[in-house]
Amino acid sequence: MMLAATMKPPQPHTADLFAETASADGCSRALRRKYENHTKSKKTGGSTPSGFPGLFSPITLSCPTAYSSLYEVMIPEEPSRIRHPLPAAYTTFDHNSRNLMPTLQQVADYFRNHVDWVAFYSAVDTIGDTLNDLKNRFDKSDLLELAIEVFSHREIRHVNQTGRDFFIKELNIYCEMKFQKTLLYSTNGQQKETTTLTLVNTMGRNDNRQLPKDYADFLLAVDLNGCAVVEKKVLIKFLDNTSDTGQIKAKNIPKNFFANVQSPEDIGARRQVQGLNYSQEKRGLQIRFLEQFLPTC
Secondary structure, eight states: OHHHHHOOOOOOOHHHHHHTOOSHHHHHHHHHHHHHHHHHHHHTTOOOOTTOOSSBOOOOSSOTTOOSSOOOOEETTEEEEEOOOOOGGGEEEOTTTOOEEEOHHHHHHHHHHHSOHHHHHHHHHHHTTTTOSTTTHHHHHHHHHHHHHHHTTTSEEEEEETTEEEEETTTTEEEEEEEOTTSSBOTTSOBOSEEEEEEEEOTTOOSSOSOOTTOOSEEEEEETTEEEEEEHHHHHHTEEOOOSSSEEEEEEEEGGGSEEEEOHHHHOSOOOOTTOOHHHHHHHHHHHHHHTTSOOO
16 A cells, blocks of 8 residues: 555656647646656656657647747757747647658758758759760769758758658658759749659559659659749649659649748859869769779889
8 A cells, every 4th residue: 555655657648648738828838747757757867758759849639729939849869959949830740650740831941941052052053964964864863862961961861762862850751852944933933833743753664553652751842943842642632643654743733732942032142163073073983993903013
């Protein structure tokens, strides 16, 4: 009996914390208590409380108008790191997996705020059409994808998987990237009413004519004048898999389904760097690599 009297009640599950509070103030207190308990547990060597998700951010269950100041993305491995403020509508809750999925706007904001877009578009202008031939076009794709990692200071990691070009640890999501000259904007900078994206190219082989199940949840569409993000569920809605060439496309997606990352007015002082030639540098690297097999004197 004495033992039972001194035992602490079990920690409530995250969802229970929100269910037990119906007011905005109650929800805020519940969130703060959950975070403080987690931080205290980490400092004393304890384990992460059950129900504490990998990306912890307020969710709206019983108090949809709550949260005006407590929008923080918290990483359990580093509980002291407080991330960027997030509006309430940015975060949704998957009741089946108990994982938080960022919304389209949150992903767009992340790309906008974490990539040096002036540097990116300076690289785009410098590369220009020099790698458009069949032999070098894969190098161009690799360069532009890797540029996102480099110009985000590697906060956005280039994983180079089929249907998944990037992984963003802070949001715990994968993202695909597609680049074409005039995907979103015409050559004079006018935004297009619709966009068509080639999602999968199986080089003539297309048995199931569906997107892979593990295709990224978000796609970053990039062209010469701007970029925007769209969700996979939207791509599926506009899917066209009737082509016999092995291509799976999302056709005529209206512009309102995209969340803007950069428009022509946002990019700023992009510049073409003189004296840089990727093809020449690549050939020099190949020669230096092969010279290592020559016998030394």
